[in-house]
Amino acid sequence: MILIVGNNHDDVLYYESKLRNKTEEKLYKRFPFVTGTLFSQKVGVVYGIYTNYVSSMIVSEIIKNNHVVLVINVGRCQSLQGDIKVGDVAISRQVYLGEVSLLDVENSLLGQVPGFPQYHLCDHYALEMMNDCFNRVASKQFSHVCSFISLERYINKDSDLDDINLNNMFFGQTKNIVFDNNSGGISLACTIHDVPMVSVKIVESYIGEPRTLNGYVNILKKYSELGKAVTACIGEISRNEVIMGK
Amino acid sequence: MAKKNKNERTYSIHKSTKRLRLIYIIVAFAILAAIIAFAVLSFITKDRIYTALLLGSFVVFVLMTIVFGYVLFNQSYTSLFTDLIDNTRENYQKISNMQQKLNKYENNQITELRSLNSQVDEINDIFSNTVMLSTGHLYDNLKLDYLSPDDKHAITIDSFLSHYKGFILANEVYRNALVYFTYDVNDDEDFLSGEDYLALYKVIILNFPGEGVLAAKDTKRHGFIVFIPKFDSLRVLYNGLETVCKYATVSKQVAGGLEVKPLKAAAVVYPYSDMEDLMSDLRYAMRQNKDINIYTPDRLNKENMELYHTSMNLNNIAKLFEMIAKANISVDDTNSSKVEYHKALRGLANHLGFEHVGMITLDTIKEEYFVDYEWSKNEGEHVFKEVNVVADELVDLIKQEADYDNTLAFSNRLNVNKDLGRLFDIYGLRSGFIFLVKTDSGQVTGIIYYLNKTKDMTLTAYDKESLVVFSAYVADFFRRIYTENEIHTAQRRYKSILRLTDFNVYSVDSDTYELTELSDGLIDAFGNYKHGQKCYEKLYGLEAPCEDCPLLKNVKKTSMIGKREYITSTILNRKKEQYPTLLMSPVESKGESAVLNRYDPQLFIHSFYGFNEEMERVLQSKTRGYVLFVSVDNADSLLKEYGEEGYQTRLRYFFRNYRRDKKYGDGEIYLFRPDTFAFIFPEDGRVDILDRVEKIYSIAKTKYDEKAINEISLNCTYFAFEYPQDYHSASEFFHSVNLFIKDNYKLFNQENFILADSGYVRLASREQFILSLLDNAIKTESLSLKYLPEVRSANNKIVGAEVLLRLTDKFRNAVLSPYEFIPVASKHGKIGTITEYLINRVGEIYQKYGISAFKVAGLKSLSLNVDIPYFEDESFLSRIDQLINKYHFPKGFLRFEFGERDIANNFELIKALSKKITNLDIYLTADNYTGAFISIDKLKQVGFKIVKLSRNLIMDLANDGTKINGVKSIMQDIKEYDMSYCIVGLETKLQYQLLSEIDKDFLVEGYYFYQPMDIDELLSRLKLMVA
Incomplete structure (x- = not known):
């Protein structure tokens, strides 16, 4: 199964609408989980997943009970002003846990959960495939391969990032960085279960700027382009490749 | 998720030859069967057809065998053996020179070679972390031929030359010298006796008695070659050499009287000369013909940073210190000096394997730490450069954690405390070394850093101490710059105030x-x-x-x-x-x-009053010279854009930059009008004025605000008046100037230079001027070509010619050097056009005269001077290929000449290009060769066939006949490498006679034979030769 994870229903509506032979259930009576097929590939869609805590728990649960071969995290994110514009698409190269700071624990780095790597590399092949699909299918959308920094908040002011920021330097990088709130948890779950993952999100706003209804609506309009590319990628995977895991 | 492996296709040479053999056997069997059948049928039926078929089959069989044999041979030899032999030879050479990066085999598609390549990778991995250390047993492991069992210094010359690398390995952590002591004796002279050699040997050992000193008699060079290990300093070495030379003069009574032969010493030092260059550098040192010459080449250039980490010898670090010691460092020219230090920092970082190196400086006004310089191994990946300002928090924490020697070293990220670690994580740092530059009061004014983002790194004590010493050296320089700048600023202000207040x-x-x-x-x-x-x-x-x-x-x-x-x-x-x-x-x-103020207080130049006074004085003094006026044509737009203060600031900036120019900034500046300024240049001629205008133009274009994308620069018209002419007073002079401006306003606003007396007008920008000359020459197909014949000295026969492109500046009555106009052409995308024009012209001439004149008369080649910018256009070689095919030049007819410095500075690039060039049947010639920058061995490696010696080598032959030995030595070396040489710049009979004594028949270019000529003259000379 390929699992698609989103914050809210809007994030996953496109994929849900494309599924055939759908079945629906609610995990823990809270989290809608729809399964079906897309291009003969079994696909699961779950939403209502906010924060890394929840994403880690739910994704882990789904992986345990289903043979998940790839997790695709979709939705919205925030970027730094400048290189990645609002409306552009960010595809994850690696994911950092921006709220983790256990430096007092021996041998731990900033952002590192002890026993885990400092950052989680997303699946290279899925990343390339996704990039390629974007270039082919979603021609109006600009896509960037980025580092995702996952926090438990929307960043409404720059000072929210003081712990991990020095003059706009984050984990050794100054550009191609976006911020979201659930990639980190998904990457942890995938690391434990050795399942590849990739995040593909639209930039909703810049950090330090408030989210607006207008902005949100504009993003929704772009969801179909994002959806086309992601489904094209799923189609490629189901047609060509035997997914063998990391 | 694993992707299907779409690996590059390989084939096994073994399998493919096996396949070929199988095909051959099957076909051969079939033919043999046919032969037998035809033979039997022929015998039975006696029919001639079968006999014919029998014969035919037999012929087919023989032909097939030949073809198969050729294909097999070609496949194995051409693709396999050449690669195997050449590459293996190079790798063995590298290992013997203690170099790290071995070459891989080219034919990676052959399975067997691919497996060899993976072994090469393994060896390279091991070598990259390897350092050669002495076994401490001196020369025990070397099989040296000592002349006497009791004397551990004297060995045979063959033994010396075979094992000198081993001597160095045995003393590799020290500086070691190779010295040639020689007498200036002709080869056929029997001047030195056995006793003389013995006496020299004794003097040498007396002055260099240390353990490990080895000496070998070299009768061919009339002296001794000596290995001196572990010497203390170059000064001590020099003193030792001087003493030997003083006491080893040989004098003999000959027919003409007493002949005295002083001893000369030429030395090279390892590691200042690389292992592979030692002998060629030593020969070069001898050729320099000084009495005592310790030659330490400076080969650090932009392409050559590899020099410092391709060797397994720790001693290479010494080269960087040597480089700084010899560099032209001056606090007066801080920019150039900074460049030298930055080069050295890069070299050290590269040598030790750091990914990033840089300097952070405190801006005392803003109280911020900013990145002054940063270099990263991978372009685009930086540490601090992208943010430019470094957080105070980081500097404070580093200061807290630093050792007593102001350094902080961390081999991996976990070896720093958590507070500093958090900041290192934000910057993505894994390992590194940091040196703090502090004032006496303890304030951190700078940081020199060597960092890695992707790997851990453990520094040995040796590395660490090198970094400390090196950084302290660099820090000291920058402290001095800081102090000097403060002093200069104070001085400048004091002088300005005096001027302003008179x-x-x-x-x-x-x-x-x-x-x-x-x-x-x-x-x-x-x-x-x-x-x-x-x-x-x-x-x-x-x-x-x-x-x-x-x-x-x-x-x-x-x-x-x-x-x-x-x-x-x-x-x-x-x-x-x-x-x-x-x-x-x-x-x-x-x-x-x-x-009455002689000084304009706004612009810090002389006022009009000052100008008037000065012109009165100058005209009365009856001296001659030029007054150059610079009229700012776009003063209005500058005023509009930047306001009065902004405009005046830009003018002051321009004047300041002008005064700082060491060569041209000597003229005083005067105010003529609010938008026109004057410079007085006594004793200048019209060509001097033009040189100045070109320089002032470039200064006027210097951006005031480097960060401003659309800054308006000064657009000026330059016009010059000669004096004294007929001017009797300043007012008369100014009246003429005003009239001139009024009458010639149409020439203004175009950035022209106008010579008022003659009316000569051209663009002030040198580059634009050259471009206009080029454009015109290309458009009218009037790019002048001259041919400088290459001649065999014995019979004056013209065997080749160098094609010289000529672009003339009629005003200066001078030919522009290709070194000047080629880069301009390259910058504006005209290189391809010029070269194609050249080759087309050459091609047309060859088509017309190739058989009749060239071939019959024996003109075998035409050479073109080429530069690296030519090859920056990737399609250049393919266009050349097309032209060659179009004109059907014979193999080797066209030759490309590269200058020695160009070859040294772009060695790897030329090495990569050489195969492509030779595949086009174009031969390579090394031009302007002295031996100072690259050895003959390396030229041979790359595929150069001919070496043109620099004219400087023979220039002084007429005055100093002893220089002939240097030339002789280089000619012999070239011959030993199976290459040809060409003497360039032969102008006098004496030079010819001296060189003929070395070689009766050599290739030569020079005015003694021919001057550059046009094609008609060349053809008529060729015709004469045939007649």
Whole structure:
């Protein structure tokens, strides 16, 4: 199964609408989980997943009970002003846990959960495939391969990032960085279960700027382009490749 | 998720030859069967057809065998053996030179070679972390041929030359010298006897008695080659060599009288010369023909950073210190000096394997730490450069954690405390070394850092100490720059204030009244003083001290400079001084002060009043020269964009930059009009003025605000007036100038230079001017070609010619050097056009005269000078290929000449290009060769066939016949490598005679034979040769 994870229903509506032979259930009576097929590939869609805590728990649960071969995290994110514009698409190269700071624990780095790597590399092949699909299918959308920094908040002011920021330097990088709130948890779950993952999100706003209804609506309009590319990628995977895991 | 492996296709040479063999066997079997069948049928039926078929089959069989044999041979030899042999030979050479990066085999598609390549990778991995250390047993493991069992210094020459690398390995952590002691004796002379050699040997060992010194008699070079390990300093080595030379002079009674042969010493030092270059550098040192010559080449260039980490020898670090010691460092030219230090920092970082190196400096005004310099191994990946400002928090924490020697080293991220670690994580740092530059009070004013983002790194004590010493050296320099800058700033302000206020100062020796200092205003008015000149002579025109001298009489003195009155006093002195300073204060008269101020207070240049006074003086003095006027054509737009203050600031910036130019910034600047300024250049001629204009143009284009994307620069018209001509007064002169401006306004606003007297007009920008010349020449197909014949010296036969592109500057009556106009052509995308034009012209000539004139007369080649910019256009070679095919040049007819420096600076690139060039049947020639920058061995490696010796090698032959030995040596070396040489610049009979004694028949270019000629003359000379 390929699992698609989103914050809210809007994030996953496109994929849900494309599924055939759908079945629906609610995990823990809270989290809608729809399964079906897309291009003969079994696909699961779950939403209502906010924060890394929840994403880690739910994704882990789904992986345990289903043979998940790839997790695709979709939705919205925030970027730094400048290189990645609002409306552009960010595809994850690696994911950092921006709220983790256990430096007092021996041998731990900033952002590192002890026993885990400092950052989680997303699946290279899925990343390339996704990039390629974007270039082919979603021609109006600009896509960037980025580092995702996952926090438990929307960043409404720059000072929210003081712990991990020095003059706009984050984990050794100054550009191609976006911020979201659930990639980190998904990457942890995938690391434990050795399942590849990739995040593909639209930039909703810049950090330090408030989210607006207008902005949100504009993003929704772009969801179909994002959806086309992601489904094209799923189609490629189901047609060509035997997914063998990391 | 694993992707299907779409690996590059490989084939096994073994399998493919097996396949071929199988096909051959099957086909051969079939033919043999046919032969037998035809034979039987022929025998039975006696039919001739079967006999014919039998014969035919037999012929087919033989032909097939030949073809298969050829294909097999070609496949294996061409693709396999050449690669195997050449590459393996190179790799063995590298290992013997203790170099790290071995080459891989090219034919990676052959399975067997691919597996060899993976072994090469393994060896490279091991070598990259390997350092060669001495076994400490001196030469025990070397099989040396000692001349006597009791003497551990004297060995045979063959043994020496075979094992000298081993000597160095045995002493690799020290500096070691290879020295040739030689007498200047002709080869056929029997000047030196066995006793002379013995005496020399004794002197050498007496002065260099240390353990490990080895000496070998070299009768071919009439001297000894000596290995001196572990010497202390170059000065000590030099003293030793000097002593040997002093005591080893040989004098003999010959038929003409007493002949004295002094001893000469030429030395090279490892590791300043790389292992592979030692012998060629030593030969070069000998060729320099000095009495005592310790040659330490400086081969650090932009392509050559590899030099410092391709060796497994720790001693390579010494090269970087040597490089800094020899670099042209000056606090007066901080920019160039900084470049030298940055180069050295890069070299050290590269050598030790750091990914990033840089310097952070404290901006004392903004109180911020900013990145002054940063280099990263991978372009685009930086540490601090992208944010530019470094957080104070980081600097404070580093300072807290640093050792007593102001350094912080961390081999991996976990070896720092958590607070600093958090910040390192934000910057993504894994390992590194940091050196703090501090003031005496402990304030951190700078940081030198060597960092890694992707790997851990453990530094040995040796590495760490090298970094500490090196960084301290660099830090000291930058501290000095900082102090000097402060002093210069203070000095500049003081001088500016004096100018603006028209105060003047001068200092004298209180006993002798000799001047020791004059301020700028007094220099303007009276000229600079000579050492020993008295103040009363220079400033007051007297022959004895002034009666009202403030120093003598303790009164204030009144005097005039021009029309202005000054009062001189000793007000600046606080106590009795040996060299008191006297202050000349202007006396203010109402209404006049502003007009009579010689200095414009807004622009810091001389005022119009000053200009007027100066022109009066200059015209009366009857000296000659030029006044250059610079009219700012876009003054209005500058005023509109930047306001009055902004405009004046830009003008001041322009004047300041002009004055800072060491070569051209010597003229005084005067205000003529608010938008027109004048420069007075005494003794200049019209060509000098043009040189100045080109320089001033480029200064005018310097951006004031480097960060401003659309800054408006000064657009000026430059026009020059010669003086004195017929001008009798300044007012007459100014009237002419005003008239000129009025009459020639149409020539303004185009950035022209106009020579007022002759009416000559051209673009002020040198680059634009050259471009216009080029464009015109290409458009009218009038790019001038000259041919400089290459001649065989024995019979004057022209066997080749160098094609010279000529672009003439008619104003200067000079031919532009290709080194100047080729880069301009390259910058504007005209290189391809020029070269194609050249080859087309050559091709047309070859088509017309190739058989009739060239081939018959024996003209075998035409050479073209090429530069690296040519090859930056990737399609260049393919266009050349097309042209070659079009004109069907024979193999080797076309030759490309590269200058020695170009080859050395772009060695790897040329090596990569050489195969492509030779595949086009174009031969490679090394031009302007001296041996200083690259060895003959390396030229051979790359595929150069011919070496043209620099004209400098034979230039002084007429005056100094002893230089012939140097030339002889290089000619012999070239021959030993199976290459040809060509002597360039042969101009006199004496040079010819001296060179003929070495070689009766050599290839030569020079005015003694022919000067550059056009094609018609070349053809007529060729015809004469045939006739």
